[in-house]
Amino acid sequence: MGDAIRDRSIGRIIAEANNLNAEQVEQILAYQRKNGVRFGEAAVALGLANGDEVMWALSQQFHYPYAPGTAKSLGEEVVVASNPFSAQAEAFRGLRSQINMRHFSGDRKAALAVLSPESGDGKSFFAANMAVVFSQLGGRTLLVDADMRNPRQHEIFKLNGNAGAGLSSILSGRAETQVIRAVPDLPSLFVMPVGTVPPNPNELVERPAFGLLMRELIGKFDYVIVDTPAATFGSDCTVIAAHAGAALLLARRNRTRAESVNALAETIANTPAGIVGVVLNDY
Numbered sequence: 001m002g003d004a005i006r007d008r009s010i011g012r013i014i015a016e017a018n019n020l021n022a023e024q025v026e027q028i029l030a031y032q033r034k035n036g037v038r039f040g041e042a043a044v045a046l047g048l049a050n051g052d053e054v055m056w057a058l059s060q061q062f063h064y065p066y067a068p069g070t071a072k073s074l075g076e077e078v079v080v081a082s083n084p085f086s087a088q089a090e091a092f093r094g095l096r097s098q099i100n101m102r103h104f105s106g107d108r109k110a111a112l113a114v115l116s117p118e119s120g121d122g123k124s125f126f127a128a129n130m131a132v133v134f135s136q137l138g139g140r141t142l143l144v145d146a147d148m149r150n151p152r153q154h155e156i157f158k159l160n161g162n163a164g165a166g167l168s169s170i171l172s173g174r175a176e177t178q179v180i181r182a183v184p185d186l187p188s189l190f191v192m193p194v195g196t197v198p199p200n201p202n203e204l205v206e207r208p209a210f211g212l213l214m215r216e217l218i219g220k221f222d223y224v225i226v227d228t229p230a231a232t233f234g235s236d237c238t239v240i241a242a243h244a245g246a247a248l249l250l251a252r253r254n255r256t257r258a259e260s261v262n263a264l265a266e267t268i269a270n271t272p273a274g275i276v277g278v279v280l281n282d283y
Contacts, residue, residue, distance in 0.1 A: 011039040014049050024048055074185065075156045077125050080132045081186060089133075095279065096133045103246050103276045104223060110245025111144070111214055111224035112276065115237045115268070117260035119230045121252040122281045124152040127227040135189035139222030142180065144192045146240050148201035149229040151194035157183055159193055166195020170213060171204040190221070201229070205239045214243045231264050242271040249278045 015025050020043075032042040043049035074081055080089040103112060114130070116123040124147065131143035145153035148168055153159075165179045183189040198204055217224050226244050228237040241247040247268050251261050261278065268275055 014040060014043055018043075018049055020048060074183075075158055077156050078128055078132055080129045080136075084136075089129075092129050092133045096130065096137075099130075099248070099276060109218050110274075111218050111226050111243075113146075113226040113228050113237070113241040113244040113247045113273065114250060115228050115231065115241060115247050115264060116250040116252075117231045117256055117264050119150065119232065121230070121250050121256055123147075123230070123250050124156065124227050126250055126279070126281060127225055128153060128156045131191075131223075131225040132186060132189060134223040134225065135183075135186055137223075138188055140190070140220075141188055141223040141225070142190045142192060142217055142221040144217065144224065144226045145194045146205065146236075147227050147229045148194050148198055148204065149233045149236070151197065153191055153227055154193040157181075157191050159191060166193040168195045168198045168201075168204065171207060171209050172198065173209070192217075202234055202236050202239070205236055205243075210240075211243045214245075218245075231260070231267075237264075238267050238271055238273075241268055241273040245273060246276050247273045248276045250281055251278060252281045 011025065011028070014020070020028075027046060028039060028042045028048060031037075031046055032039055035042065035045075037045070040049065076082065079086060080092050083089060099112065103110070112130075114123055114127040124145075127143065131141055135141035143153060144167065145151050146167060147153075154166075159181050165177065167179075170179060179195075180190050180192050183191060204210065214224075214226075224244070226240060228240045231237050249261060249264060249268070251258075265275060265278070
């Protein structure tokens with residue numbers, strides 16, 4: 001009985017998504033009965049759906065949100081949303097499990113700042129995908145773009161430009177609306193972009209307002225991931241990590257120098273932030 005209900009639910013999702021008429025649905029059901037396969041397999045065999053569409057239907061049934069590769073609402077860099085069954089996406093899920101056990105479990109709540117020594121290490125790509133995999137657990141997840149030197153999250157998630165309301169607006173004391181944006185197709189994920197790029201990013205994160213904001217966000221969301229400027233730009237990233245409460249260091253294979261990572265780790269060790277780990281990025 002349970003399997004019948006599940007197949008019928010999948011069939012309804014596939015039929016609605018592909019605008020199948022009653023005759024086509026009956027063809028699929030007849031093929032299903034004759035060959036003893038599931039509705040999705042029958043639809044693919046008859047050319048009325050493809051494998052990606054069946055996987056999308058399953059994701060809807062099991063409340064596992066992702067945007068298919070053809071979705072225009074997200075950038076191609078968000079691989080765990082556009083291609084969630086790839087080896088790359090599986091690697092992000094493995095990291096999520098490790099971070100969850102080391103950082104987000106227990107009574108102490110903190111945000112996770114993603115840091116890297118140099119520009120081009122893939123930090124924004126990494127932060128974006130980690131935010132998505134945490135949102136797929138079902139908890140309210142916020143990605144804060146605190147890289148006010150070279151912000152990219154508004155581009156990655158296609159948030160209609162970076163000008164206007166954002167983190168810089170809040171820290172500058174301006175009253176703004178829609179500072180936190182919901183991400184289409186990923187109902188548990190929210191992004192706070194930088195907004196207008198300010199001339200004084202270091203001074204803004206040094207202000208008490210940033211610490212107060214981080215505490216408020218940590219209290220309102222289940223998971224908070226923070227993108228930061230590269231360490232080569234100055235002390236911004238260490239100040240941000242200190243207010244976040246935890247740091248994850250990112251290095252890029254065959255590019256980032258070991259001494260740069262060690263120097264950054266030593267700097268973070270002298271702040272209130274705990275180092276969750278170091279990730280070697282191939283991206």
